[in-house]
Amino acid sequence: MTDAAIAPLLVTEQRGTTVTTEQWPVRILLIGVAVAFLVLFLFMPLAAVFVEAFRAGIGAYFAAITEPDALAAIRLTLLVAAIAVPANVVFGLAASWAIAKFEFTGKSVLNTLIDLPFSVSPVISGLIYVLLFGGQGYFGAFLHSENIQIIFALPGIVLATIFVTFPFVARELVPLMQEQGTQDEEAALSLGASGWKTFFKVTLPNIRWALLYGVVLCNARAMGEFGAVSVVSGHIRGKTNTMPLHVEILYNEYNFAAAFAVASLLALLALVTLVIKVALEWRYADQIAASRRH
Amino acid sequence: MDARVLNEVNYPAAGDRGGTPAQWVRTVDVSAENVVRIFGTTPALHGVSLDIGAGELVALLGPSGSGKTTLLRILAGLDVPTSGRVLFDGEDALKLTVQERNVGLVFQNYALFRHMTVLENIGFGLRVRPRIRRPSRREIRRRALELLDFVQLTGLEKRYPSQLSGGQRQRVAFARALAIEPRLLLLDEPFGALDAKVRRELRRWLLEIHTKTGHTTVFVTHDQEEALELADRVVVMSEGRIEQIGTPDEIYDKPNSPFVYSFIGESSVLPVRVEQGKVWLDEHPLDLAAGAVPSGPARLFFRPHDVEVGNDLPGAIPGVVQGLRRHGGARRVDLEVGGRGDRVEIELPADYSLNLSGRVAVLPRRYRLYPATTQTNLS
Numbered sequence: 001m002t003d004a005a006i007a008p009l010l011v012t013e014q015r016g017t018t019v020t021t022e023q024w025p026v027r028i029l030l031i032g033v034a035v036a037f038l039v040l041f042l043f044m045p046l047a048a049v050f051v052e053a054f055r056a057g058i059g060a061y062f063a064a065i066t067e068p069d070a071l072a073a074i075r076l077t078l079l080v081a082a083i084a085v086p087a088n089v090v091f092g093l094a095a096s097w098a099i100a101k102f103e104f105t106g107k108s109v110l111n112t113l114i115d116l117p118f119s120v121s122p123v124i125s126g127l128i129y130v131l132l133f134g135g136q137g138y139f140g141a142f143l144h145s146e147n148i149q150i151i152f153a154l155p156g157i158v159l160a161t162i163f164v165t166f167p168f169v170a171r172e173l174v175p176l177m178q179e180q181g182t183q184d185e186e187a188a189l190s191l192g193a194s195g196w197k198t199f200f201k202v203t204l205p206n207i208r209w210a211l212l213y214g215v216v217l218c219n220a221r222a223m224g225e226f227g228a229v230s231v232v233s234g235h236i237r238g239k240t241n242t243m244p245l246h247v248e249i250l251y252n253e254y255n256f257a258a259a260f261a262v263a264s265l266l267a268l269l270a271l272v273t274l275v276i277k278v279a280l281e282w283r284y285a286d287q288i289a290a291s292r293r294h
Numbered sequence: 295m296d297a298r299v300l301n302e303v304n305y306p307a308a309g310d311r312g313g314t315p316a317q318w319v320r321t322v323d324v325s326a327e328n329v330v331r332i333f334g335t336t337p338a339l340h341g342v343s344l345d346i347g348a349g350e351l352v353a354l355l356g357p358s359g360s361g362k363t364t365l366l367r368i369l370a371g372l373d374v375p376t377s378g379r380v381l382f383d384g385e386d387a388l389k390l391t392v393q394e395r396n397v398g399l400v401f402q403n404y405a406l407f408r409h410m411t412v413l414e415n416i417g418f419g420l421r422v423r424p425r426i427r428r429p430s431r432r433e434i435r436r437r438a439l440e441l442l443d444f445v446q447l448t449g450l451e452k453r454y455p456s457q458l459s460g461g462q463r464q465r466v467a468f469a470r471a472l473a474i475e476p477r478l479l480l481l482d483e484p485f486g487a488l489d490a491k492v493r494r495e496l497r498r499w500l501l502e503i504h505t506k507t508g509h510t511t512v513f514v515t516h517d518q519e520e521a522l523e524l525a526d527r528v529v530v531m532s533e534g535r536i537e538q539i540g541t542p543d544e545i546y547d548k549p550n551s552p553f554v555y556s557f558i559g560e561s562s563v564l565p566v567r568v569e570q571g572k573v574w575l576d577e578h579p580l581d582l583a584a585g586a587v588p589s590g591p592a593r594l595f596f597r598p599h600d601v602e603v604g605n606d607l608p609g610a611i612p613g614v615v616q617g618l619r620r621h622g623g624a625r626r627v628d629l630e631v632g633g634r635g636d637r638v639e640i641e642l643p644a645d646y647s648l649n650l651s652g653r654v655a656v657l658p659r660r661y662r663l664y665p666a667t668t669q670t671n672l673s
Binding site: 183184186187188189190191192193194197201202205206208 | 370371372392393395396397398399401403405406407408409410418419422423470471473474
């Protein structure tokens with residue numbers, strides 16, 4: 001990611017024509033295609049969300065996002081993210097530690113499985129939990145007799161969200177930790193540090209930016225996930241609706257202004273994520289580069 | 295270690311800690327007894343035994359895959375032998391964890407903590423001590439600065455490792471290892487990642503440090519020059535076994551096996567035959583004593599520069615010049631020798647007059663004969 005950020009700078013710095021610099025018409029064409037694509041697929045929809053959200057006026061906008069069902073959806077979304085993200089941080093750290101720092105049988109299988117949620121349709125991700133914990137599912141009868149509600153309740157939504165978002169942290173950490181190897185840890189241990197001190201004072205600082213980056217991406221997905229959550233949520237207004245589900249319901253009720261108002265919050269989240277990501281890369285570029293190469 | 299020497303260099307200020315200097319250089323003697331290490335089904339060490347005296351500087355020398363790093367890691371406590379014993383001062387070191395062994399480790403790639411400044415790196419070993427044994431913050435800083443001074447990097451305390459040169463990083467790694475007042479210093483290819491010039495500088499510097507601090511020091515290297523120049527004793531290893539242990543002179547002048555002969559320094563090899571106490575090249579008797587080598591095929595080893603050359607030497611090896619190369623102040627000559635087209639290399643003064651395809655006779659001044667059945671690990 002840092003390389004990509006640096007590359008354009010290098011090109012603008014060397015003004016003159018070099019072997020690798022394209023002719024002007026080619027440059028304009030390439031830049032034009034890229035910009036047109038971005039405008040068409042990114043900026044226009046984004047702008048449309050905000051335009052539609054404020055179409056009925058600012059008063060209607062705030063009414064839509066402060067209405068009890070909307071507030072409940074926001075609260076639920078935040079709660080789900082607050083559970084799913086830390087869970088995935090722990091899982092991601094454990095998995096990448098295991099993959100990067102020692103050898104065991106089944107390591108490549110684990111490495112492949114981490115990517116599974118990326119390749120499985122989110123609907124299937126939701127459906128497996130219905131099959132497991134739903135009324136007709138494998139554990140359905142047992143859960144019912146114990147009076148434990150998983151599907152169409154918070155636990156189901158959290159499970160589905162964790163499943164869908166678990167690659168984000170691990171995927172950021174595994175390559176970095178593999179590249180860094182175990183020498184720093186060995187050095188720390190030989191200097192007398194305990195396992196915990198080694199982890200908190202050496203391992204964690206070495207991966208902090210990648211971890212933070214993974215958390216930001218994981219959080220964005222956790223809040224925005226629709227498919228898997230839709231299957232397990234049951235769409236109970238004010239109870240099991242997350243923000244994306246709430247948007248859908250409002251839209252299906254032809255309540256466009258309210259739908260786009262809530263959608264604009266999600267879009268805002270995406271923008272904030274982007275800003276944090278850029279800010280991280282800009283502010284800590286040298287440290288990110290240092291922790292990758294050194 | 296002599297206390298006066300330590301007070302002279304004033305490192306680390308022993309008086310400040312209220313002990314006698316002898317107390318803080320608690321350096322140990324180290325023994326490995328029949329150490330075996332098997333990775334899966336591959337043996338990396340086949341029963342290695344080794345005694346290292348307190349204060350000694352020992353090199354583990356061998357090609358890659360010879361088990362030298364594995365042995366070092368076992369001494370450090372980073373690896374555990376499959377069987378065998380490791381003793382520090384006669385006490386079982388295998389019972390001790392890495393942390394308890396109190397060993398100063400220096401890695402080839404330094405393994406400096408990249409998010410810490412130089413000073414924080416050096417003080418790390420003191421900062422992570424359990425509270426009762428941890429010096430005060432000010433004391434840690436004082437000692438780290440002292441060590442920084444000791445490794446001649448005064449003024450760089452606020453730098454990050456990425457802002458240092460390779461040689462400077464290696465010095466920081468030394469200072470960090472010395473900060474924990476180790477009982478033993480273990481260096482894994484300490485100069486492997488540096489360019490030739492810095493390498494030579496740091497070698498001299500390492501010798502100085504060793505003389506000043508008196509730590510028992512074991513370093514791994516694949517560079518024979520480094521081993522011969524630095525070490526009190528050199529341990530030559532090959533394929534998980536110790537081939538020879540000796541002073542640099544013994545290793546160079548009296549290699550005990552074809553492997554050591556060909557691994558250390560430059561050598562020429564010639565297949566010969568031993569009969570009736572004489573050495574034969576084809577049907578030509580050589581003016582060399584066979585010594586205790588039994589009759590049968592044998593291999594003659596000698597150094598390219600250890601030869602006498604002339605055309606009327608009785609019992610010399612006759613050869614035909616196949617190549618001439620300038621080699622520093624001398625000239626290297628490739629000779630084809632005997633009926634099977636064997637080649638040996640010799641070194642002559644640059645002004646010695648020779649032509650390609652010319653004939654010359656060579657008699658090794660110093661040489662070693664090994665029965666041909668002896669395994670060589672260098673093919």
